Amino acid sequence: MTTLPETTDRKLGLVIDLDTCVGCHACVVACKGWNTEAYGAPLSDQDPYGAEPSGTFLNRVHSYEVQPEDGAAQLVHFPKSCLHCEDAPCVTVCPTGASYKRAEDGIVLVDESACIGCGLCAWACPYGAREMDAAEGVMKKCTLCVDRIYNENLPEQDRVPACVRTCPAGARHFGDLGDPESDVSRLVAARGGMDLMPEQGTRPVNKYLPPRPRDKLDQMEQSAPRLDPVIEEPGGFLGWLDRALEKL
Amino acid sequence: MHPAPSVIAFTTLSGIGFGLLAWLGLGLPPVTGGTAFAFFTIAYLLAAGGLVASTFHLGHPERALLAFTQWRTSWLSREAWASVAALLVMAVCGAGAVFFDTRIPALGWIGSALCMLTVWATSMIYAQLATVPRWNTPLTPVLFLSLAAAGGALLAGQPDFALVLLPLSGVVQVVWWVRGDRALADSRTDMASATGLGGTGRVRAFEPPHTSPNYLMREMVFRIGRKHALKLRALALLLGYVLPCLLLLIPFSHVFAALAVGSHLGGVAASRWLFFAEAEHVVGLYYGKS
Numbered sequence: 001m002t003t004l005p006e007t008t009d010r011k012l013g014l015v016i017d018l019d020t021c022v023g024c025h026a027c028v029v030a031c032k033g034w035n036t037e038a039y040g041a042p043l044s045d046q047d048p049y050g051a052e053p054s055g056t057f058l059n060r061v062h063s064y065e066v067q068p069e070d071g072a073a074q075l076v077h078f079p080k081s082c083l084h085c086e087d088a089p090c091v092t093v094c095p096t097g098a099s100y101k102r103a104e105d106g107i108v109l110v111d112e113s114a115c116i117g118c119g120l121c122a123w124a125c126p127y128g129a130r131e132m133d134a135a136e137g138v139m140k141k142c143t144l145c146v147d148r149i150y151n152e153n154l155p156e157q158d159r160v161p162a163c164v165r166t167c168p169a170g171a172r173h174f175g176d177l178g179d180p181e182s183d184v185s186r187l188v189a190a191r192g193g194m195d196l197m198p199e200q201g202t203r204p205v206n207k208y209l210p211p212r213p214r215d216k217l218d219q220m221e222q223s224a225p226r227l228d229p230v231i232e233e234p235g236g237f238l239g240w241l242d243r244a245l246e247k248l
Numbered sequence: 249m250h251p252a253p254s255v256i257a258f259t260t261l262s263g264i265g266f267g268l269l270a271w272l273g274l275g276l277p278p279v280t281g282g283t284a285f286a287f288f289t290i291a292y293l294l295a296a297g298g299l300v301a302s303t304f305h306l307g308h309p310e311r312a313l314l315a316f317t318q319w320r321t322s323w324l325s326r327e328a329w330a331s332v333a334a335l336l337v338m339a340v341c342g343a344g345a346v347f348f349d350t351r352i353p354a355l356g357w358i359g360s361a362l363c364m365l366t367v368w369a370t371s372m373i374y375a376q377l378a379t380v381p382r383w384n385t386p387l388t389p390v391l392f393l394s395l396a397a398a399g400g401a402l403l404a405g406q407p408d409f410a411l412v413l414l415p416l417s418g419v420v421q422v423v424w425w426v427r428g429d430r431a432l433a434d435s436r437t438d439m440a441s442a443t444g445l446g447g448t449g450r451v452r453a454f455e456p457p458h459t460s461p462n463y464l465m466r467e468m469v470f471r472i473g474r475k476h477a478l479k480l481r482a483l484a485l486l487l488g489y490v491l492p493c494l495l496l497l498i499p500f501s502h503v504f505a506a507l508a509v510g511s512h513l514g515g516v517a518a519s520r521w522l523f524f525a526e527a528e529h530v531v532g533l534y535y536g537k538s
Contacts, residue, residue: 002318018445028457052460060457062534064439068449075454076445080534089378095324096314114314117307119467120324123249126379126437128464128531137307194444197530199436200378208444 002094004087008106011178012144013084013205014164015187019212020171023063023077027163027172031059031081031142034162039147040112044135056133058082058142059163066211076211079172081163082129082142083196083204084108090121090130090141098139106178106205107146112138126200149174177205249380250470251524254304259370260517262298262331263392265291266363267400269338272345273360276406280349288342290403292335295363299331323376327369334362367396374523381435382428382527391417391424395516402512405505407496414496414512418489421519425481432528442533453536468529469537477526480518488515 035058036043045055059081067073084101088108091099098114099121101107110121115138122130122139130141145161148154158165164172175184184207187193193207234242268291272279279287303309316332318325337359344350371392374383398413439453440446488511495508 002321054458054460054462056463057457060462062453062457063455064443064445065452065454066445066449067452074448076443078443080457092321093324093373093376095316095318095322095328096311097318098314114311115308116311116315118315118324119305119307120373122464122467123529124377124379126442126530128468128534131463132307132467134463196444197437197441199441200530210444211448 002091002097002099004091004101005103005106008086008102008178009104010176011084011086011106011205012149012175013106013177013184013207014081014144014161015173015175015177015184015193015207015209016079017171017173017191017209018076018078019191019209020169021061021077021079022169022171023061023075024168025061026166026168027079028057028059028061030162030166032057034145034148035140035143038145039143040110041133041136041138041140043140044133046134054134056131056140058129058131058140060128071214074211074214079163080127080129081206082108082144083127083202083206084142084144086203086205087201089124089126089200089202093120093124095120107144108141109143109146110139110141112136115139126197126202127204144174177207249524249527249529250467251521252305254301256517256520256524258298258302259392259523260298260513260520261294261301262296263367263370263396264399264403264513264516265294265296265298266331266334266366267396267398268403269295269334269400270360270363270397271400271404271406271409273338273341273356273358273363275351275353275356276404276409278351280345280351282346284342284345287404288338288346291338292342295331296335323369323372327366327373330362330366330369334359334366337362364393364396367392378435379530380527381431381437381530383523384435385424385427385431387420387424387427391420394420399512399516402492402496403509407500411493411496414489414493418485421485421489428526432530435530437530437533439533439536442530453534456535464531465535469532469535470525477522480522484515484519484522486515487511488519491515 032043043056047053059079062078062080064076064078065073066076084106088101091101091108096114096116098111100109117132117137119132130139133140149159151159160174164174173184173187175182177184179185188207191209193209195204272287272291303312315325315328319329341356341359344352368389371389375388378384394417398410398417401410401413439451443451445451491511492508495504
């Protein structure tokens with residue numbers, strides 16, 4: 001059903017630490033690796049070894065440069081996947097009921113056997129979280145590794161999304177954001193976790209932790225004395241050239 | 249947004265097709281017999297042909313019947329119901345007019361209302377999307393409905409109505425364009441809100457996630473053709489609205505009427521191409537584009 005649940009028992013989601021992410025793309029690879037052989041259709045690639053490789057990804061890492069008013073520019077690596085919104089616009093637009101949000105844990109999923117591949121849900125998502133698989137003609141999206149997190153065949157430490165399990169920097173956290181006492185909720189409270197595009201009214205479950213403020217090292221001032229010109233007036237050949245050019 | 253030819257053909261043809269059916273439902277013109285057969289055939293070819301064209305862009309058209317299930321929340325599903333209801337009711341009206349020389353006015357009015365409901369549902373598929381600020385306005389349904397009514401009047405041979413509705417829809421079109429040009433800026437969504445990094449400083453896209461374009465960029469970050477937008481707008485206005493009006497003002501002939509319809513269709517198709525090609529999806533902001 002494409003009617004959104006009034007409330008969900010739990011709000012499972014991710015907390016992504018933009019301060020810690022090093023932009024290694026390990027989560028992208030782990031996500032593709034797990035999800036191409038697990039839930040639903042594989043994540044196909046087109047022309048993977050050619051000049052224009054392209055493929056379906058449920059998680060992509062952007063990089064942004066942030067230039068403060070004063071101080072050095074910062075580079076922020078920005079992993080982006082489905083935010084499992086409470087008011088998920090991708091679900092309500094679906095004409096077939098293929099898209100749904102689970103009442104028990106809030107995960108937004110696609111029943112691929114009911115998807116007609118109209119692409120409207122991808123249009124409705126402001127975050128670019130949904131991608132139509134070019135080979136399969138159905139919509140693919142992050143499942144929060146629903147086939148890992150409840151999977152009792154896996155060792156307990158592996159029952160988290162593949163992206164979280166693989167992150168070497170510890171920049172990704174998984175948990176119940178509906179429980180204010182959970183580790184992820186306390187992390188969000190402590191670090192001022194934020195919503196992406198809050199004005200779109202989607203109420204994302206996933207939160208992003210902003211980069212911590214950088215030290216204000218005024219590098220110019222520190223290094224400037226050492227870079228003072230040794231001689232004001234150049235002599236020798238360069239001095240002659242300078243004076244000759246001056247006269248022209 | 250990527251201007252998929254199938255969707256442009258669908259919205260253009262079915263829009264004018266349902267417009268024509270709506271006029272036929274009202275009994276304008278009050279045709280029966282062979283003439284009615286000709287009118288209804290054209291209307292059904294356009295309306296149903298457009299619907300068929302729209303299934304060409306589906307990944308799995310064989311599951312299209314499932315699209316009738318989610319009318320409680322989905323405008324696409326509501327459009328499916330409205331279009332089938334309109335086509336069925338108008339088929340009864342058409343059969344009455346063609347084979348029994350009878351018109352049932354009440355049924356015709358219901359059919360007309362259902363035709364307009366279909367066009368409205370189509371327009372709401374676009375107007376509901378907060379992610380495309382250019383579309384996200386009540387003016388979008390007004391544009392689609394006025395165009396369907398005007399084009400339908402033109403095709404139904406109702407010059408008096410067409411000469412009022414064509415300029416009217418032309419004005420709506422211009423207002424829609426002018427509003428659209430500042431829609432993204434007015435939407436409060438920008439790179440700062442998209443990344444949440446605006447508090448630290450000015451945000452610039454440094455590196456995209458992959459070295460070549462992906463589905464999102466091909467589908468929603470369409471850039472080609474915007475430089476010719478102004479020329480295309482002028483062409484759409486001229487062909488879609490001005491020329492048909494001029495052709496209606498000179499003494500009637502079937503050649504000029506056909507020219508007026510052809511010109512109108514060309515103009516609407518150009519305007520529909522711009523409707524998609526100019527529309528900025530907010531996901532483009534993550535790619536440093538708008």
